[in-house]
Amino acid sequence: MSIVKDESAMASLNAAKQQLRSAMKQKLGAIPHESAISQSSTVFNVLRDFKPYVEARRVSVFLSMPSGEIQTDAIVRHAIDSGKEVFVPYLHRNPLPSPDLPARVMDMVRLRDLADYQSLKPDRWGIPSIDPATVHERQRILGGPDVHHSDQALLDLILVPGVAFDISPETGAIRRLGHGKGFYDYFINRLKAKASSLGMGESPVMLYALALSEQLLRSPSEGSVPVGPFDQRLDGLVLGNGEVITPESVK
Template sequence: MTALQAQKKALRKTMATRLRSLSVSDVQQQSGMITDRVLASPYFARSQCVSCYLSMPSGEVDTSSLISAILRSGKTLFVPKIDTTCDGTMDFLQVYGEDDLRAFPPGTWGIKEPAYEWKGARRRSATDDGTDLDLIFLPGVAFDRSMSRLGHGKGYYDRFISSYAASKSAKGQRKPLLVALSLREQILEAGQVPVAPHDWKMDVIAGPDGLLGEAAADSSQ
């Protein structure tokens, strides 16, 4: 294990202890505040194709209200799908409505995931030609004020974003805006999250007390 890997492992352990101490009501209250801030943001209003994770039962921002709001807004929603046949690979597949969402079976780590087919046809992927993600909402273990993110260590998001951004850049297109959803206890001071060169920085960190990086996000779109 490298020194960087050891630092990340230690921080994950520290954060796990911190997050376990939060009550369900506290997480729900913060999640509601974060959802309100995101829905009121100009970059959300401008977006058409959005990806958002389906949250775990504990330890991260609950996205259920945000997911419902995205579907009601008429935007196109994509959610993560782990490829169990190819280690470390993740795609984003389209959700076709609330009924579709409710029918998802549990996937990796018990998180609901869409099947590759919907009503007998192949489900649309964010990587399909003609599909341009404007916005990706990301989970994480910890974030800091220099916009760094500590994930769970599998590298799914960093790999997907690197591949997706490269394909868009080759066509002269911008990468999606990267918006982290973070509980108050997950936001650390600048420089406290150890990062490697391949770790993507966030454009915005949405917490219950405000949006970090909001000005930069507004000027980039």
């Protein structure tokens, strides 16, 4: 009976998430390109002096779709110019196939330098992407048997995208709705397991989302973000109006 209840609850959760994604797709599609560019510039200017970013040596940055989210090009370039080790998402087939695990998973792969970043080609969604033929030569965070010197590799800061965000009225937690594939949640769970296996406890990585102001649901009338047991909590949210929200700041 409990299995049936669990499956029913998960189906309801997934349906609620999909409904909000559909509503947000329309909302984000109406944002003028000039507004998204302006907000992206504001987020970049905030990050340049933001302590978690300034102090991070190893940073993961999502690479943006052409519209509907914060553009991270300036952030990637600044991080490389600042001498940080910069990692970007790489999607690949799960090396541990199982009916209970996703078929495709995400790793973080290091960019060599600015020229390497500029050489990335857009995928079918317009997102700059790593050439799979070069992955075996690169440092990766999780990796596999072919990985280049990544046994000890962890991250200090992960800058994540999202579709919608809100603040839990009960706990003050910042809740994130992703695109529905679970790439970041599964990656972070595996990252924590790796840190534990290295004797470091749970990974001390900081998790901050970057979002257009319109992506934050500020009142129940705008909707709320449904969360499940595998959804990762954020350390903070940097908005396109320059606002930085943390769980402590909303208590």
